[in-house]
Amino acid sequence: MKASIATTSVPISLGDRSYSILIGENLISTPSTWLGLSKAACALIVTNETIAPLYASKLKSALEPLYERVMVLSLPDGEGYKTFETLNLIFDQLLGSGADRKTVLFALGGGVIGDMTGFAAACYMRGVPFVQVATTLLAQVDSSVGGKTAINHPMGKNMIGAFYQPELVVCDLDTIQTLPQRELSAGLAEIIKYGPIADMDFLDWIEEHLDALIAKEPQALAYAVQRSCEIKAAVVGADEREGGVRATLNFGHTFGHAIEAGLGFGVWLHGEAVGCGMVMAAHLSHQLGLVELSFVQRLTRLVVRAGLPVQGPKLGAPEYLEHMRVDKKAQNGQIRFVLIDKPGHAVVMGAQDSLVTSVIEQCCL
């Protein structure tokens, strides 16, 4: 029998909205994981049709001693379903079953389920508690911290949402073992991201342990999740509502969102778009004289090794620019990019359309 790894807890300090992220193995089935949550008569597990057969009954069994009723709602799987229509299925379930305003919502899934369930919790009767059980690497290292919840609008990704903090986030590393390799790579994109913007020692560690991460070794996964959450927690703790430094977490996301919107949400995984977007943003940083070409090349090699695309789809620069202008960081039509001004540090700034166009032409097939 393999040696099990110790469970770690990363505290997210946000005043009366503070909570913990638990990282470890077999957490879903361990009763102590669920102690200390809000008391309620009713709990609703929101999941999707891919995750439900794997973990829904396991989580339901674990929660049944704590609530009179534990309901499960399985939604269709994919970014394309992160819409108001799907969100409304959660409200229909809650209202149809007479769920009161103490009801606890459990998001069992990846980023899409977490974003929608969190937003449903923020809005149902003006706010009920929620708990995130993140089953993808991307959700564990990104949406687990910071309370961003949202749905997409046909005119833009994550345009309708709320800042709403969970009561607890559970990162059960066992769920990564069933994750398709393509989604594992997508999660690696957000892990890699923390290096250039905040911590070059972590980038060194990732380069050294990338093969172990791709092989899903629990010890490596545990550290990658923990360190990612710690870095994100420090940034979010300083700027919960994204007045300033929090925007640097969007490194790779401005180009990435344009790729997702241009191809139609769900064609590329979010992490794939972010991986490619980071390479494009690194090129733009270099074009502006902020970093050496060797840094761009180093990042590009790592993104390739992680199994992620480094060439964007050929949508044409005008379409990229159009999508980027509706990015939430844009101000009065001016696109603002997260750029690396030295390895381990990011800035948010504008760039001339002509320069952005040349980067797009250079980086897209």
Added chain:
Amino acid sequence: MKASIATTSVPISLGDRSYSILIGENLISTPSTWLGLSKAACALIVTNETIAPLYASKLKSALEPLYERVMVLSLPDGEGYKTFETLNLIFDQLLGSGADRKTVLFALGGGVIGDMTGFAAACYMRGVPFVQVATTLLAQVDSSVGGKTAINHPMGKNMIGAFYQPELVVCDLDTIQTLPQRELSAGLAEIIKYGPIADMDFLDWIEEHLDALIAKEPQALAYAVQRSCEIKAAVVGADEREGGVRATLNFGHTFGHAIEAGLGFGVWLHGEAVGCGMVMAAHLSHQLGLVELSFVQRLTRLVVRAGLPVQGPKLGAPEYLEHMRVDKKAQNGQIRFVLIDKPGHAVVMGAQDSLVTSVIEQCCL
């Protein structure tokens, strides 16, 4: 020329979400009303097709010196339109025009416009500033304080929403002069409410000045709006997210919501349902031995004088009970009522179905 009354400002103290309510005449056209708001390139006035011809261009002119672009969106009028579909028209307008996340939303209208615009502001890009220009008496004395925003769901009123505070509330008493008498009466219901739950001196004042209020005398309106806001501000300041005492502001609303839901939203005005609901809740308080019959009779006389119904529609007790069980105050299927335990003080408690049924049978035509 009539003597103009002094503008008063009621402070709403909610930490970093504090704001002021301005009460006075001709406020929309007075430039100083609008100083001190968040800077932005763009403003969107959300109003309805009834209010737009009266005040939209006046407000637009007042705001044009402050923003590069001031847009107006006119929605259909009525509680029946407080739906996701109408809410989405606001998002379509914002995204279609490239409005960024500093855009200020102005709600120009009554409670429905305020609730929807406030919720849109809470959700658009996870939160943009909003300002409420309340043009009905009900909105001035009720939704102006407390940051409750919401839309209706087919299965319940105000079920999807957020607590989200405005930057400023403007109660221009001139707008009451164009208010239909039926809507004035609806506003009086919420004013009367503050007496039984919090301030019997104010109830005395209302009894004395009801004719002046019905005649829309500005001095009387100004005091009624100011005192109502002060009482509500004290309650909300003590309990912003309705953990306890704030629920007492729902006096008359449990029965009232059942009337609105049972008849279909918009058949009775919200204030009409609340007026009748207060009489029913007073009867229930009396049945439980909490208040004298004379108190019930005094309240009933005042509600009648205000031009409001005191007999509910004959939906049958089972239908009333069914609607009341989805009330947000209900816990695990148990209906909780706001009752008067002594004149000027309210409690939140349950009551036996048999007793509630007898009150419904007594109070419904």
